[in-house]
Amino acid sequence: MNRIGIGEFYFEEEGKKIMLDIIKRNAISEGKYCREFEKEFAEYIGTKNAVICNSGTSALMLVLQALKYHSKYKIPEGKKVIMPALTYIATANSIATTNFEPVFIDINKDDFCINTELLKEHIEGIDDIKEYAGIMPVHLMGYPAEMNKINKIAEKNGLIVIEDSAEAHGSIYDGKRTGNLSFAGCFSFYLAHNIQVGEVGMITTNDEELTDKCNRLKGNGRLCYCNVDEIHSGKCTHQMNEFHPRYLHDMIGYNFKSMEYQGAIGTVQMKKIKWLLRQRQENVKKLNEGLEELNGSSLILPKHSEEISYLGYPLVVIDEKISRNDIAQELVKKEIENRPIFNSIPTQQPAYEKYRKEYQGKVNTAEYIGNNGIYIGCHQYLKEEEIEYMIKSIKEIFGK
Numbered sequence: 001m002n003r004i005g006i007g008e009f010y011f012e013e014e015g016k017k018i019m020l021d022i023i024k025r026n027a028i029s030e031g032k033y034c035r036e037f038e039k040e041f042a043e044y045i046g047t048k049n050a051v052i053c054n055s056g057t058s059a060l061m062l063v064l065q066a067l068k069y070h071s072k073y074k075i076p077e078g079k080k081v082i083m084p085a086l087t088y089i090a091t092a093n094s095i096a097t098t099n100f101e102p103v104f105i106d107i108n109k110d111d112f113c114i115n116t117e118l119l120k121e122h123i124e125g126i127d128d129i130k131e132y133a134g135i136m137p138v139h140l141m142g143y144p145a146e147m148n149k150i151n152k153i154a155e156k157n158g159l160i161v162i163e164d165s166a167e168a169h170g171s172i173y174d175g176k177r178t179g180n181l182s183f184a185g186c187f188s189f190y191l192a193h194n195i196q197v198g199e200v201g202m203i204t205t206n207d208e209e210l211t212d213k214c215n216r217l218k219g220n221g222r223l224c225y226c227n228v229d230e231i232h233s234g235k236c237t238h239q240m241n242e243f244h245p246r247y248l249h250d251m252i253g254y255n256f257k258s259m260e261y262q263g264a265i266g267t268v269q270m271k272k273i274k275w276l277l278r279q280r281q282e283n284v285k286k287l288n289e290g291l292e293e294l295n296g297s298s299l300i301l302p303k304h305s306e307e308i309s310y311l312g313y314p315l316v317v318i319d320e321k322i323s324r325n326d327i328a329q330e331l332v333k334k335e336i337e338n339r340p341i342f343n344s345i346p347t348q349q350p351a352y353e354k355y356r357k358e359y360q361g362k363v364n365t366a367e368y369i370g371n372n373g374i375y376i377g378c379h380q381y382l383k384e385e386e387i388e389y390m391i392k393s394i395k396e397i398f399g400k
């Protein structure tokens with residue numbers, strides 16, 4: 001049996017053809033394929049617009065940075081942004097590196113998303129809500145956060161909601177896709193994610209000004225993002241400025257632009273999205289059926305739903321005789337790649353050490369999942385015999 005990865009990626013015929021087209025046209029910078037990918041992804045998510053950038057982390061940072069310049073919000077640096085205590089570190093890093101202040105709320109044990117009861121309690125206990133800019137829920141492992149409750153709390157308190165949907169391409173909540181349930185959604189197309197490009201990110205939004213600001217901030221805050229032909233043919237509306245509009249900057253930004261081959265791979269992935277999400281859901285179902293006898297005694301198995309876009313197959317180890325780390329090692333011995341379901345950022349991440357004391361005892365579920373959560377692959381290329389092998393191997397580890 002070959003090693004069973006968290007995710008696999010194949011170019012397949014169409015991918016190869018499209019890459020060849022890019023090579024033939026010597027087109028490497030963002031161009032028609034990136035625009036196509038943006039258009040198709042926005043349509044799929046259900047938003048008016050999408051902005052491609054070079055990673056999911058960049059997508060989050062661009063939205064946060066744009067809020068400082070957005071005419072409706074003008075959020076000053078230093079304000080607080082509420083997020084779940086357990087997620088991939090990029091959520092917290094995007095807040096910290098744009099000079100906002102992360103505030104951590106504990107998570108639910110069953111879907112790893114922000115606990116909305118604790119969120120409500122936290123907000124009710126705030127003396128000065130003006131210290132807060134917004135809430136950044138994360139749809140972790142593809143499970144949608146409780147957006148209706150989050151949006152209600154946010155609306156009541158004048159907070160902006162930005163979805164970290166990096167792991168949830170195509171997940172549905174209350175009839176809508178995640179990334180279309182708030183001011184903006186941010187996606188990652190990292191290799192091990194549900195839709196894979198390698199390294200690329202996307203912002204989805206219905207807000208025109210945010211779209212414009214993100215498009216400009218990803219080019220170092222330049223005045224316009226017209227392509228060179230448009231500028232030279234006089235189509236760019238900034239033509240009359242004293243300086244070349246590409247070299248005049250009215251916001252402090254980053255270089256978070258993507259490349260044409262990334263957009264091209266994205267367009268190929270979009271054609272397969274329905275199939276690949278269905279495969280992942282089917283695989284979760286099969287794994288659940290095969291492991292049912294361990295459910296509730298040794299492991300907590302994931303909820304199966306045709307509305308969840310699964311990043312992986314998440315398990316919580318509840319067997320007291322064997323630890324999550326031992327299981328991880330046993331799986332590696334059996335050539336089954338696995339990862340922890342992240343950990344509690346304020347109390348288990350060295351980079352966020354300064355929050356440890358403040359959050360001790362306040363994020364117990366995040367710590368529990370940090371110590372006991374693990375995931376393996378459920379990707380679209382898994383073969384029947386690999387799924388059977390995974391089931392057999394996990395049962396063996398638990399002596400079944």
Ligand SMILES: Cc1ncc(COP(=O)(O)O)c(C=O)c1O
Pocket residue numbers: 055056057058087088090091138140164166167187188189190199200201
């Ligand atoms: C929840 C979450 N947010 C943000 C990111 C950042 O995405 P990227 O790795 O593309 O920067 C990831 C990536 O794994 C993620 O899982």
